[in-house]
Amino acid sequence: MTTxxxxxxxxxxxxxxxxxxxxxxxxxxNDLNQTEQAVLDMIRRYSVKYGxxxxxxxxxxxxxxxxxxxxxxxxxxxxxxEIIERIHYIRPVMSGLGANIYVIKPTNDQSKLNTPKDDxxxxxxxxxxxxxxxxxxxxxxxxTKDLKRTSPPEIVPTTLFGKMKSLLSSTIGESKLxxxxxxxxxxxxxxxxxxxIHEDKGELFEQLAMQALRIAIQTTKLKKVRNLPGYYSxxxxxxxxxxxxxxxxxxxxxxxxxxxxxxxYHVGACATETN
Numbered sequence: 001m002t003t004x005x006x007x008x009x010x011x012x013x014x015x016x017x018x019x020x021x022x023x024x025x026x027x028x029x030n031d032l033n034q035t036e037q038a039v040l041d042m043i044r045r046y047s048v049k050y051g052x053x054x055x056x057x058x059x060x061x062x063x064x065x066x067x068x069x070x071x072x073x074x075x076x077x078x079x080x081x082e083i084i085e086r087i088h089y090i091r092p093v094m095s096g097l098g099a100n101i102y103v104i105k106p107t108n109d110q111s112k113l114n115t116p117k118d119d120x121x122x123x124x125x126x127x128x129x130x131x132x133x134x135x136x137x138x139x140x141x142x143x144t145k146d147l148k149r150t151s152p153p154e155i156v157p158t159t160l161f162g163k164m165k166s167l168l169s170s171t172i173g174e175s176k177l178x179x180x181x182x183x184x185x186x187x188x189x190x191x192x193x194x195x196x197i198h199e200d201k202g203e204l205f206e207q208l209a210m211q212a213l214r215i216a217i218q219t220t221k222l223k224k225v226r227n228l229p230g231y232y233s234x235x236x237x238x239x240x241x242x243x244x245x246x247x248x249x250x251x252x253x254x255x256x257x258x259x260x261x262x263x264x265y266h267v268g269a270c271a272t273e274t275n
Contacts, residue, residue, distance in 0.1 A: 008087060008103050009051020017047060023107045024083045031081060038064040039074040043084060043102045054089070056099040082108070087211060088239045160185070160206045164213060171217045180229040185209040188236055198244065208243060212236035
């Protein structure tokens with residue numbers, strides 16, 4: 001049951017996915033090493049069916065035969081170059097952190113994918129042929145009263161609060177709860193944004209807020225949630241913790257335990273050696 005991955009996809013077919021992946025590689029040819037290209041290709045191959053890949057680090061490590069730290073560094077590099085997007089995922093049933101979802105992002109300039117011939121065809125198609133007399137006659141014969149009035153285009157919300165309200169309205173029909181969820185997001189994000197190391201992560205916190213809301217709504221379809229805002233608060237806190245702190249020691253190839261004194265090495269012994 002991986003059809004949920006299509007919700008995160010940017011492309012509708014594998015041809016567009018392959019074309020954009022090639023464009024990313026060509027654009028960043030001098031920035032990507034072989035390992036980073038291998039990780040990107042792994043994500044591409046797993047994204048062919050649904051447009052997104054749900055992958056464990058262990059799966060990538062075994063496939064390209066690299067260490068956990070190396071794979072994580074490669075993923076961070078691909079994110080930094082705006083090639084992929086990493087989405088933290090929580091299993092709705094077990095409410096535990098699952099493998100990340102990886103999505104290959106569109107290139108900044110999609111026009112690069114068009115060949116000169118394609119541009120010529122597009123230019124030529126702009127010249128419309130003259131309407132034949134029969135078509136002109138039929139258009140006059142249509143009574144404007146018979147035409148159905150089309151509704152104005154739907155306004156897509158741009159603020160986080162608007163997005164929350166729209167999502168709640170279209171799923172569980174409780175748009176009034178948006179204030180509760182937005183308040184929880186503000187409280188948790190401001191606790192982190194006050195630190196200089198996280199002050200540039202406002203957009204990340206908004207993405208995590210929407211991801212947590214989708215997870216909370218999806219959970220209500222699988223089981224009864226008595227306190228939905230409370231459940232949302234726990235999910236958001238877990239997503240933030242994983243996003244900010246799960247990779248704190250991944251840049252070190254030495255085990256974390258190696259940074260501490262062994263049990264047999266006492267402070268007294270250290271003082272003796274110093275003297």
